[in-house]
Amino acid sequence: MSKPIEAIEAEVLSLPQADRSRLVDKLIASLERDPEWEAAWSEEADRREERIARGESSWVSGAEATARLRAKLA
Numbered sequence: 001m002s003k004p005i006e007a008i009e010a011e012v013l014s015l016p017q018a019d020r021s022r023l024v025d026k027l028i029a030s031l032e033r034d035p036e037w038e039a040a041w042s043e044e045a046d047r048r049e050e051r052i053a054r055g056e057s058s059w060v061s062g063a064e065a066t067a068r069l070r071a072k073l074a
Contacts, residue, residue, distance in 0.1 A: 012023060051057040060068075 012020060015023070048057065052059065
């Protein structure tokens with residue numbers, strides 16, 4: 001019988017940071033990879049870095065990006 005996801009989540013969140021980090025790495029590695037999707041994102045990342053290098057765009061912090069998205073969705 002498996003544990004409810006909420007119980008697993010609470011247990012994991014109580015682990016030390018190093019253990020949670022290791023677990024995240026293992027979970028991400030366990031997900032199926034789509035080579036086409038990964039290639040598309042790699043190309044997009046390259047395009048974005050090129051725009052930044054040319055001064056057409058600038059880096060935005062994760063917190064600011066999240067705030068912008070939330071504002072658009074509200």
